[in-house]
Amino acid sequence: MAAKQQSQLPSKEASLFRHLVQNYESKQYKKGLKNAEQILKKHPKHGDTQAMKALILSNQGKNDEAFALCKVALANSMKSNVCWHVYGLLWRQIKNYQEAMKAYKMALNLDPDSTQIQRDLAHLQVQMRDYNGFVQTRRKMLQAKPQFRQNWTALAVALHLSGDLAGAEDVLQKFEQTLEKNPPPKSDIEHAEAVLYKNTIIAEEGELERALEHVEGLYKSALDKTSVMEYKADYLLRLDRKADAEAAYRLLLARNQEKREYYEALEKALGLDRSKSEDQEKLLQMYQSFADQSERIDAARRIPLDFLEGDAFRKHAEQYLRRMFSKGIPSTFANVKQLYSDPAKKQTLRELAEKLLSEQPSANGDAAPAQANGSIDGASKPQKSDPTTTWQLSVNYFLAQHYDYHLSRDLAKAQQYIDKAISLNPSETDYTYQMTRARILKHQGSVSKASKTMNDAREMDLKDRYINTKCAKYQLRNNEHDTAVSTMGLFTRKEAVGGPLGDLTDMQCVWFLTEDGESYLRQGRLSLALKRFKTVYDVFETWTDDQFDFHSFSLRKGMVRAYVDMIRWEDGLREHPFFSRAALSAIRVYCMLFDKPELASQSHLNGVAGESNAEKKKAAKKARKEAERVEAEKKAKAAKAPQPKADDEGSVKKEDTDPNGLELVKTDKPLEEAMKYVAPLLELSPKTLEHQIAGFGVFIRRKKYLPALKCLLAARALDPSHPRCHELSGRLQFALQNFSEPLPEKAQSVVDATFLSTLPSQPIADVNEAFLQANKDSAPHVHSAVRLRYALKADEEARKRGVQDLLASLGAEGTSWEEALEGLRVLGEIEADAEARGEYVKAARERWGQAEVFVVS
The missing domain is CATH 1.25.40.1040 (Serine Threonine Protein Phosphatase 5, Tetratricopeptide repeat)
Structure with a gap:
């Protein structure tokens, strides 16, 4: 140097x-x-x-x-x-x-x-x-x-x-x-x-013949023989040398008989089309030939269910379910739930499971008709060695999951079947069934009962990390932050700085940070919520910076294929679902802070939306005193505490100067901060409707009308019938009509051509009321109409009408409790008073009695 x-x-x-x-x-x-x-x-x-x-x-x-x-x-x-x-x-x-x-x-x-x-x-x-x-x-x-x-x-x-x-x-x-x-x-x-x-x-260049010739000479000397075989089989198939491709994929299947990609490629090599009825029998024979090779093979038995129809599907599905039930495999439903997108197959699987419920296994592992083994409400536990136990337990568990699944949901029946399965469970340490009971309770809205049930499941096996983390997740859903941290602390390093939460942050446990942030957001504790979302953002930044270590390491070690894959994976890093969740929530918080700056001083309290003026003043005064007390304590503690010591190398570990996120919520430029989250969402995941809606919300507040229009047009292209598209369209039209300065000529021409010329000639308010009347039985449509009405004119009349419309939406037949909960949030957005919110919560509780989520914020 x-x-x-x-x-x-x-x-x-x-x-x-x-x-x-x-x-x-x-x-x-x-x-x-x-x-x-x-x-x-x-x-x-x-x-x-x-x-x-x-x-x-x-x-x-x-x-x-x-x-x-x-x-x-x-x-x-x-x-x-x-x-x-x-x-x-x-x-x-x-x-x-x-x-x-x-x-x-x-x-x-x-x-x-x-x-x-x-x-x-x-x-x-x-x-x-x-x-x-x-x-x-x-x-x-x-x-x-x-x-x-x-x-x-x-x-x-x-x-x-x-x-x-x-x-x-x-x-x-x-x-x-x-x-x-x-x-x-x-x-x-x-x-x-x-x-x-x-x-x-060579293959990427499109020269498949040369790539094939090259790879065929590598098999004897190659260290990664599986990759060589996969490349060769792929090239043969793409070159339409089907006989050779068939032989190559059969060799791969001899090495791994559970990989779906091999089976699908073999189908192409054989020239068989799943959509053709004349080929389905040949396909079934092919898969049966693999299934006959070993009793342990599952893929060859499961894949035919994807393409079989009618009686052929029923026959094969019954064979598959009988085999799985007799073996007592808990993942049976997880294996077949992808079929539920087909209503006919969904109904057939339900009918078969209910039919098999009254049967018991015979000596050869199939099931034979038998007398009903007790009622669904309960029965004495048979002995563990009784094959009927395994059978009944498996079928009841399958039906419990069937009725809990969102495409076939009937939570009352799901509760009955899981209770029966638990009564049949002979194991004192198998938490699988208690865990599913907790999931059913969660879907009913009974978050506290779900949390308690999941903790009961955890206590059945205290050494299992999976159920421990699952329990912590449910505790966070019930807003039990301290309990969740203690639960996770059972598996974190005891000596970690900052305790379990500090270790989870150091270990980049994004699921916990995201769930914790969402919990704080539900409680209205915006500072801590924003702190968690910012931590998730920083984790993804760290993952981006970690590439620096591999630019040198991968080339030095010669792992160039993995290195190129890593580069391409990093390019789409922020498409990750947890980044999306954290970013959308952070954007929501920043928009709230822009709309109501006073929330920054109330962010440690519950119920930040919808208070009366007197309540707001009282809360703000209390918040200021609390903040002053905390700041004084922090200064006193900092004065007494020793200065951070350098480690053996002389470097000082950075300390978190804002552990509670108080400085984050005090930002005077919330929309600029929100853009840090909006930009990667729109760049890397533009085909996600929620991302376009979030981007529109930020741009319209910043008065950036062309980017807002771009988000609206993208949202319309993704789902033109979505109720939020109507809402966003009305908001943009209203903003353009009331803009203090004319748009530049080019911008105005773009807006006219792509947006204004497509709108009806009636006033926005009239169009919105017509939209509401046409969709009054759909809660999401009502929510959008109520929000738009209040955005057009935020007066007492709009508020009262909004409350009445939201109350009416609770009685609609198709309304779910999750949609009703969103309606409660809309009440906060239109600043409904405590009386209106109390009336709404009462009506919601009358319809969804088991849902504990309805509280007056």
Whole structure:
């Protein structure tokens, strides 16, 4: 790093500088600072030493001091590649990659042959997906050191990612030619992986014949024989060499008889079409031939249910269910629930299960008619060894799950069947059935009973981590934060800083953080809710930054196929469901803070929506006093507490200065903060309706009408009949009509052509009332109409009419308790008073008596 500048120092200080660099690389920061001070004592304007000292300070968490010192170093040594390199490293540490890249390029201009600067620049370029720059840097590194295989492979990867497949193959081919005189040993995994990687590139180029010829020569020498066999079978199938493809997939099935992809490919190789009745019998024979090979094979018995219809389906389904029930396999319903999208198959499976309920297994494992074994309401437990126990238990459990499933839901029947299954369960440690009972209670809205039942299931096997985490999830759904943390604490590190919650955060347990945040949001504790959602956001940021470790590691270890897969996976990282959930909830909180800034001071209290003015003033006063008390206690505690100590390497662990999220809710730019969550949702998951609705909500508040229109049009394209599309359309039309300034000419023409010209000529309010009358039996449509009415004119009349419409929606036949709960939230949005909310809750409880979720906020 410091080759050019060391010559400016006398030999003693030059030696100290070399030690300084070694101290930094080995993370001996205290020694490094000591050496730096010794040099600067005699040479106070030595820029390289100042830069290295700045780098150490940055690693100790002193970023401001580090930047200030590095700028001084640059002023003293503007032409030092070391100073510019360090300056880039400082920018990279605070994730300003554009500035870091500029600094690296300046350093390279001063020292074009520096391998370390080139490597750091290459890692930053691939991190930023600057593939063209990545190719240029890697080409220079290869030209400088062509003797290292890693440089050849890295250039091939760079060309591959940039889309130059032919160039990538050519690089790998040229390096293989250099090995002809001294071939690597067969155990060389780096070479084996590079050869397979080359094969995937040839296939991506579309040259399947050449890829097939290449892969056929690899089987004997390949270390990953499964991949070689899969590639060969895939190429044969795509080349329409069906006989050879059939043989290849049969060989793969001999290795793994449960992989669906192999069976589906074999069907294509045999030229069989599932939709053709004449082929279904042949397919059934094929699958039966695999099933006959072993009693343990499930896939060959289950897959025919996907394509069989009518009597053939009934016959095969009965055979399948009999086998599963006689074996007592709890996952039977999970195996077949995908079939429920077909109403006929759903009905057939229910009829078969109810028919088999009155039968018992015979000696050969099938079932034979028998007298009913007690009533569904309960029976004495048979002995564990009795095969009838297994049969009855399995059928009752299947029916319980059937009636709990959302496509066939009848929770009263589900409760009956699970109670019978529990009465038949001979095991004192099998929590499966208690867990399903808890799930049924959850779907009934009995969250406290569900939490208690899930805890009973947990106590049946205290050593099982899965049921422990499941229990914690249900406790969070019941807003039992402390209990859930204690439950998770049974499996976290006892010595973890911050207790169980600190360990869960360190271990990036996103499901817990998301559920915890949603729990706080339900309670109206916005600061803690926002803190959890921000933590989830930071976890995904960390996963993005973790790529830096693999840019070097994967190439050094030769795992290039996995590396390319990782790069492509990272590109869609924020499509992850937990990021979506946390982001949507965070956006909702920020929109609430924008609409009602006073919520920031009330965020630790329950019931932030819909209070009277007197209640709001009282709550705000109480909140201020509480905040002042907490702040005073925090300052006193900080004064007494010892300063954070550096670890053995001299670095200080960053402390969370806002553990309760109070600073997050005090933001004066909530919509700008919301955009941090909106942008990745719209960029990576634009085909999700909820994401477009959330984006519209932020853009309309920011008065960014063209982006809002884009979200609306995208939502309409996804589901034009969705009630929120009507609501958003009305809100945008109203906003455009009441905009204080005219839109720019081009923007206005776009709005006219794509939006305003498609609207009816009647006033928005009239269109909304007509929409409400046409859809008064649908609770989601009523919710949208009520929200839009209040957005058009937030007066007492709109509020009263909204309350009446929401009350009427409770009586609609198709309304679920989940939709009724959403109606309670709408009451808060239109600022209904406590009396109206109490009336709504009372009506909801009368219809859904078991649902405990209806409370007056």
